[in-house]
Amino acid sequence: MNFCQDCGIKGGCMQTRRDVLGKRRRYQCPKCGRRWTTYEVPEELVDKYRKMRNIAPDRQHRLQQMSKTLEKLLAEEMSCD
Numbered sequence: 329m330n331f332c333q334d335c336g337i338k339g340g341c342m343q344t345r346r347d348v349l350g351k352r353r354r355y356q357c358p359k360c361g362r363r364w365t366t367y368e369v370p371e372e373l374v375d376k377y378r379k380m381r382n383i384a385p386d387r388q389h390r391l392q393q394m395s396k397t398l399e400k401l402l403a404e405e406m407s408c409d
């Protein structure tokens with residue numbers, strides 16, 4: 329989502345950062361100045377995550393950690409400054 333929720337026009341990418349789970353981009357609306365952040369999580373990672381639901385019990389801890397991280401990313405994607 330790189331369109332301003334207020335104006336519906338395309339935001340300019342101000343910053344791109346590599347994150348553990350993908351790319352993090354900062355956008356700003358050229359009209360109203362609204363800023364927001366998006367995450368691009370690679371498809372294969374989401375796929376891996378889904379497969380991890382069936383992993384052995386000794387790796388459940390890791391699954392929980394990854395689950396938390398993904399939830400956090402998705403929450404942040406929806407939020408704005």
Ligand SMILES: [Zn+2]
Pocket residue numbers: 332333334335336337357358359360361362
């Ligand atoms: Zn705007």
